[in-house]
Amino acid sequence: MLRRAVRARLAAMSDAEKEQQSAAICRSLKAHIAVTGARVVALFSPLPDEPRIWPLVEELSKSMLVLLPRVEGDVMNFCCYSPESMSSGAFGIMEPVGGEPVASYEIDVMVVPGVAFTAKGERMGRGKGFYDKYMSLKDFRAVKIGVCYDVQLVDVLPTEIHDVKMDSVIYE
Numbered sequence: 001m002l003r004r005a006v007r008a009r010l011a012a013m014s015d016a017e018k019e020q021q022s023a024a025i026c027r028s029l030k031a032h033i034a035v036t037g038a039r040v041v042a043l044f045s046p047l048p049d050e051p052r053i054w055p056l057v058e059e060l061s062k063s064m065l066v067l068l069p070r071v072e073g074d075v076m077n078f079c080c081y082s083p084e085s086m087s088s089g090a091f092g093i094m095e096p097v098g099g100e101p102v103a104s105y106e107i108d109v110m111v112v113p114g115v116a117f118t119a120k121g122e123r124m125g126r127g128k129g130f131y132d133k134y135m136s137l138k139d140f141r142a143v144k145i146g147v148c149y150d151v152q153l154v155d156v157l158p159t160e161i162h163d164v165k166m167d168s169v170i171y172e
Contacts, residue, residue: 002124002154006116009151010049021149022052024172029056029111029147032170036143038108042067042078045086045094050113051147057081067102069130070095076130077101105139112166117146121166122157135164143167 033041043057044050045068060066067078071090079096089095112131116124123146125131135144146166153171 002157003115003127006152006154007049010149013149013151018052018149021172023055025051025147025149025170026053026056028170028172029053029145030059032145032168033060033109036109038064038143040065040067040102040106040108042069042107042110042142043081044069044111044113046113047093051149053111053147058083065102067107068094068096070097070101071130074128076134078104078107078134103139104134104137105141107140107142110135110142110144112144112146114146114148114152116152116154116157117148117166117169117171118154118157119169121146121169122159123163123166124157129162132162132164136162145170147171 041060041064043053043066046053057066061081066081068081069076070079079099079101081096085096085098086094087097112123114123114125144166146169148171150171
């Protein structure tokens with residue numbers, strides 16, 4: 001029910017609101033990433049209802065190694081981003097094609113989308129568990145930053161033992 005309610009609030013947002021909030025999210029993310037001194041950043045290819053972070057993907061790829069997720073079966077890996085390597089993959093999401101996945105311990109910062117977040121860092125994903133599985137790998141050590149529009153922030157989320165908490169959540 002919560003996923004449905006948040007999706008309804010997202011659908012009610014105008015494109016102008018999404019663009020404005022996305023730009024602010026990108027500015028905040030850039031500042032957060034800079035503070036960490038990260039050299040390898042895992043971002044995501046946004047779905048239509050997620051913050052539009054493509055400008056940040058492009059900008060950061062000029063100064064550091066940017067990774068994007070690639071889903072193969074029931075496993076998600078992160079691979080090097082380059083504009084010419086992108087193709088529609090699992091679930092119609094743009095993914096890097098070719099190239100070997102980068103080891104999880106090499107990632108300094110991971111920016112994580114979700115359906116809903118709390119200000120304390122709890123996250124509700126889309127239900128497949130890809131991010132929770134990845135962030136639970138024994139050698140994963142990255143700073144975890146959740147990102148969302150303000151309508152996706154909720155006071156309480158039902159959580160389970162396998163749900164991975166974010167270190168911080170950026171929303172506008």
